[in-house]
Amino acid sequence: MTYEDRLQAFVGRTITPRTPGQDPVNIPMIRHWVEAMGDPNPIYLADDAAKATGRPGVVAPASMAQAWTMRGYAASMDPAGAGPAQDLTALLAEGGYTSVVATDSDFDFVRELRPGDHVSAEEVVESISPEKTTALGAGRFVTSMRTYRDADSEVVATQRWRILRFRPKQATAPRPRPAINLDNQFWFEAANAHRLVIQRCADCATLRHPPGPCCPHCQSFAWDTVEASGRATLHSFVVAHHPKHPAFDYPLLIAVVDLAEGTRLVTNLVGVDAADVAIGMPLVLDWLDADADLTLPVFRPAQER
Template sequence: MSAAYEDRLRAFVGREIHPLRPGQDPVNVPMIRHWVEAMEDDNPIYLDEEAARATGRDGVVAPASMAQAWVMRGYAATAAAKGGGPADELTDLLAEGGYTSVVATDSEFEFHRELVPGDHVAAREVVESISPEKTTALGAGRFITSLRTYHDQDGEVVAVQRWRILRFRPKPKPQKPQKPEGPEERPEADTGERPEERAPRPQPAINRDNAFWFEAARERRLLIQRCAACRTLRHPPGPCCPECGSFEWDTVRASGDAHVYSFVVNHHPRHPAFDYPLIVAVVELAEGTRLITNLVGVTPEEVEIDMPVVLDWVDAGPESSLPVFRPVAQEGH
């Protein structure tokens, strides 16, 4: 990149790209209820006034991790807000450099106080840093780190979030080598038909917390993370036990027996690596943990909640295997 382009990027460091803007709704119990049900968080301080007061609080509080949710807007409101502001200017500048794709990498929160129903949260965002171009597995890119500060209706800071994304230049698709035509080789008659090649399956995002799981999957072993202190099983993998807070863990190997806990059937949008309709299911393993997977060897009409299924594997790449599940009756097929 030219020095002029680098200077234009650096000019965004320290610049506010989203001015202080309140969320559309105040903190409220219905949204808290939706959140804790989705997260299966049964801490009573979020919905039970009496239980919350027993802990010394004035009443129920919102889960700390909801801070970002209170200022998020739907698609229509987000699209309507686009109009050439600093955030759009930065996006356009990155696109000018070829960094047209984006993936979130990490988020760090610092909470100053608990939010309660009636609080009205607002947030502003400032660019903290833009990295030099880095070579990543996704392609050459730049890490954009911004600082989001969350305020209440009185202007007090309630949380600070350091948010990092990777804007990258997608790698070009490899071209198949052309076989030279020898003196005795002649092109076959063109029938108009072309064999369809399966597009590569999207690869999972692997980090230091889940690498062990994907390494085992590569060997077609389905592991479940287990707390070494209280022996609680958990999935997806994480650094800390949600039950006792221990950072020590080991693993157990899943039996492969499970049942369908929930499922959806995807029709659109279509990705060329998959067959449609695509059944995406949450299966509950015999050990008690759940994972999101695909169901194979069954039609959408045949799938039922609580249907017994058994572990199978699909090759997701040259060095990648992922667990899928099929009806028990088709075990071994």
Template sequence: MTSYEDFAGREILPLWEGPDPVNVPMIRHWAEAMGDRNPIYRDDAAARATGRPGIVAPASMMQAWTMRGYAATVEGPDAGAAAGARELDGLLEKDGYTSVVATDSEFEFHRELVAGDRVSVREVVESISPEKSTALGTGRFVTTVRTYTDQDGEVVAVQRWRLLRFRPKEARAPRPRPAVNRDNAFWFEAAREHRLVIQRCAGCGTLRHPPGPCCPHCGSFDWDAAEASGRGQVYSFVVNHHPRHPAFEYPLIVAVVELDEGTRLVTNLVGVEPGEVEIGMPVVLDWLDADPDLSLPVFRPQSGIAA
């Protein structure tokens, strides 16, 4: 049976030539995207004035020249082209290390790339650490060495690349805390008591949400709070799938609910499938007790409207 120690020194990516030669348009796009205004990446005369043969590629582009592109990544490598990588991935996944994060990259550059260069890369495993506990979860650090060569087989760069393959922690993260200030503290205090209140101007009686220090209608700074009935309708909604936050369950329905009193608030819908939600759907108040210090209003379909 293959062990992690057996992979040390093993090739997981045979020599692979990048799909495109080094070229000026890609260099220009990269420099513009990075905000790098160095003229040696943009102007042939300026580059030659420094003793270079012409425009050169930023060193940080080294990996870009050997990236396969989206379509090739989805289709996967040719049969046998990266058998070592597939075998290592299978071993890591079998042990539950299904998540991955890059931890560091160290480059050693031998020369600058110029237009027309053809860059190839070969990757070899340097080491795989024993199992370690990290803040992300339990996993192993996989360190590989990528050697980049040109069309003549000369080394142009060497990269030491380290990934953490880990088994994610299953504990649910705490719900993100709201930004509580002097203007809205009364609202969160009422929510802890399972009371949904709406700020009301003491001058003209206008209801407003979110809370604020001044009435936008009459300019009064005096206010009190009215208790809402807890009934309303879906004014708008979205269904969140990505990016995922570990404190929430997905798919996550985020809605703007218009209360019977006329104000609107951003909330979550519960007790309903995403495909059943409709604009104008009647909803009623429920409560989410995230922790002893935080209760938040959520809404569910009014009885008889949706399961």
């Protein structure tokens, strides 16, 4: 069977069997949602307001349908939960389509959900496109239909969900720009001159990082800087493999380092393999000249210096 045949064999297949959400529709989650979305509609939290519109009581925002059935982080990391959806992801990765971006989502709402409703969802693959050339890279559009049901198996919503699984372009991309503002501009300007500085309170001499307008210890707004020695130890680290961004080399070592002066810094480790990294290892400062406008401090093992 060809690779294309193996992919198309998923069309029409249920990749997520009907699975109930972890919790029924409930007011606390609705409250978090509307606060995050800035939605002031009172029918979501006040019974009187909902009843005034002819509803029996509060209802959940329609767009929360998907939220009630999300598996959560722990379940997504459980190998026992692997199934057809993971099989399809693995097959796409086999073809080099290792990156993903959502392209569109079309909902059809049948009825409003109310507190106490227990929602379940199943997902069926509708189509997998031939390889397409996109701005992100060559990829395939995977379209599926999710059906949401209540405890009585009645359909409450459907969602046609389309994602692009793509092969990242290998061309070099500019490193993402940091968010520079009036409080941290001095730090990036010093870095561009290959100087690692630490903000210091001019009144109590407390060092602080990240930079900020006010000393957290004495609340003074007066400050100056001291230049770091460049010596550090590794406090913690992670090895990033995915999702990949063309501006970075992978595996990407992201670290929190303890500077000799006492503050911590989030940075990258260079000049070392992930297998050789150890918490507490001595580090020294190096510089990454990302481009003409951006230089960042990085650290390498002290013995490599």
